[in-house]
Amino acid sequence: MHSWTSPDIPLLPGQAPTPRLFNQASGEIEPAPGTGGTAGLYVCGITPYDATHLGHASTYLAFDTLNRLWRDAGLTVDYAQNVTDVDDPLLERATATGVNWRELAASQTDLFRGDMEALRVIAPTSYVAVTEVVDEIGAAAAQLVEAGFAYTVPTPDALQRGAEDVYFDAAHAESATSWFLGMESRYDHATMLELFAQRGGDPDRAGKRDALDPLLWRVAREGEPEWPSAVGSGRPGWHIECAVIALKCVGENFAVQGGGADLIFPHHEFSAAHATALTGQPFASIHAHTGMVAYQGEKMSKSLGNLVLVSRLRAAGVDVRVIRLALLAHHYRSDWEYTDADLALASDRLARWSAAAQDAGTAVPADAEAGTAAGTVAGTGAVAGAAALTLLGSLRAALAADLDTPAALALLDGWFAAADAVPALVVDAVDALLGIRLTD
Numbered sequence: 520m521h522s523w524t525s526p527d528i529p530l531l532p533g534q535a536p537t538p539r540l541f542n543q544a545s546g547e548i549e550p551a552p553g554t555g556g557t558a559g560l561y562v563c564g565i566t567p568y569d570a571t572h573l574g575h576a577s578t579y580l581a582f583d584t585l586n587r588l589w590r591d592a593g594l595t596v597d598y599a600q601n602v603t604d605v606d607d608p609l610l611e612r613a614t615a616t617g618v619n620w621r622e623l624a625a626s627q628t629d630l631f632r633g634d635m636e637a638l639r640v641i642a643p644t645s646y647v648a649v650t651e652v653v654d655e656i657g658a659a660a661a662q663l664v665e666a667g668f669a670y671t672v673p674t675p676d677a678l679q680r681g682a683e684d685v686y687f688d689a690a691h692a693e694s695a696t697s698w699f700l701g702m703e704s705r706y707d708h709a710t711m712l713e714l715f716a717q718r719g720g721d722p723d724r725a726g727k728r729d730a731l732d733p734l735l736w737r738v739a740r741e742g743e744p745e746w747p748s749a750v751g752s753g754r755p756g757w758h759i760e761c762a763v764i765a766l767k768c769v770g771e772n773f774a775v776q777g778g779g780a781d782l783i784f785p786h787h788e789f790s791a792a793h794a795t796a797l798t799g800q801p802f803a804s805i806h807a808h809t810g811m812v813a814y815q816g817e818k819m820s821k822s823l824g825n826l827v828l829v830s831r832l833r834a835a836g837v838d839v840r841v842i843r844l845a846l847l848a849h850h851y852r853s854d855w856e857y858t859d860a861d862l863a864l865a866s867d868r869l870a871r872w873s874a875a876a877q878d879a880g881t882a883v884p885a886d887a888e889a890g891t892a893a894g895t896v897a898g899t900g901a902v903a904g905a906a907a908l909t910l911l912g913s914l915r916a917a918l919a920a921d922l923d924t925p926a927a928l929a930l931l932d933g934w935f936a937a938a939d940a941v942p943a944l945v946v947d948a949v950d951a952l953l954g955i956r957l958t959d
Contacts, residue, residue: 559773657748
């Protein structure tokens with residue numbers, strides 16, 4: 520599946536430090552380095568309906584910031600993202616609206632791609648629909664059955680007599696691998712049970728060995744899409760999809776698995792479990808998550824319908840840079856409530872920065888030494904050039920400290936308020952690190 524066109528990113532002198540991120544699995548802020556000059560990133564993509572709301576956009580901007588910082592540190596970024604283009608909620612929406620589920624998925628994925636390109640989000644290296652890798656997912660489910668990590672459960676409503684759903688055996692995975700329940704989430708059992716029931720799990724399913732065992736493969740039912748596989752005709756469970764796509768596109772034990780905080784459990788917990796059972800290796804070094812965006816007093820969600828859509832803001836004439844600044848004004852791990860004041864503050868910030876940037880000088884060469892660069896910022900002088908390099912270092916340090924975009928915006932507010940002239944290096948830094956283009 521094609522993704523979207525990535526923006527051009529200015530090269531900056533010097534390099535960013537290794538970013539540090541909060542790791543849900545350890546509860547600590549840890550370095551997120553690359554291996555062999557490459558950093559691997561897997562971020563869970565959308566289920567394509569009701570795209571793209573500001574909660575989505577906030578997540579993908581957070582990991583876009585990480586992507587930009589890694590690149591500024593001289594790393595190649597191997598970034599994969601999925602599209603869950605067959606899933607119960609998607610099928611339910613298609614049925615409710617009388618639209619073919621494939622057509623609904625395709626149209627909403629196109630809308631999402633357009634929003635990401637408009638927001639100047641760097642495109643994934645691999646953008647993979649679940650329907651493109653069903654064969655690999657079926658084979659992975661069969662491998663887990665063969666290795667004793669999965670079992671079947673009687674399925675009276677199966678389309679084919681005797682066909683049975685396949686479930687992951689979490690207890691066996693705990694006893695036979697380095698993974699254990701709660702390893703990624705650090706949640707207690709009661710919390711897991713509550714969230715499992717809320718987020719697509721079936722704790723009361725008869726025949727399961729444990730209430731928390733997740734579905735690996737759903738055998739075919741009447742009226743549902745199905746694919747042949749070694750474990751019967753049907754379709755994948757949710758968590759195994761991301762495990763297989765990540766392993767296929769990013770590999771084992773990559774740097775960062777990311778997504779919204781509502782994916783911590785059960786989705787990310789069991790994606791990691793499935794991958795470890797398949798490979799014997801850890802899934803990711805750091806599990807990073809974004810906070811929830813609320814609107815009108817509730818978490819912004821498809822089920823509640825309280826969505827602020829990027830496409831509608833764009834259609835209303837809101838500058839996409841304003842949308843981006845409004846989201847970056849909140850730390851990626853914070854829960855916050857969106858109001859129109861967020862756009863107003865971001866619009867004012869963009870106006871102030873853009874007005875100051877109109878006098879920017881000639882860009883500093885990307886390979887310039889710090890001392891030389893300070894004196895080659897045309898029209899600003901060595902003092903302003905040196906100050907610009909100091910600002911660049913401060914921006915890099917703020918972003919490397921758990922992607923602290925609010926601190927970076929505050930640094931720039933101070934710079935633009937005080938500067939008599941703005942070196943092009945500052946304009947390039949805002950573009951390269953924050954994705955905001957201030958000049959044409």
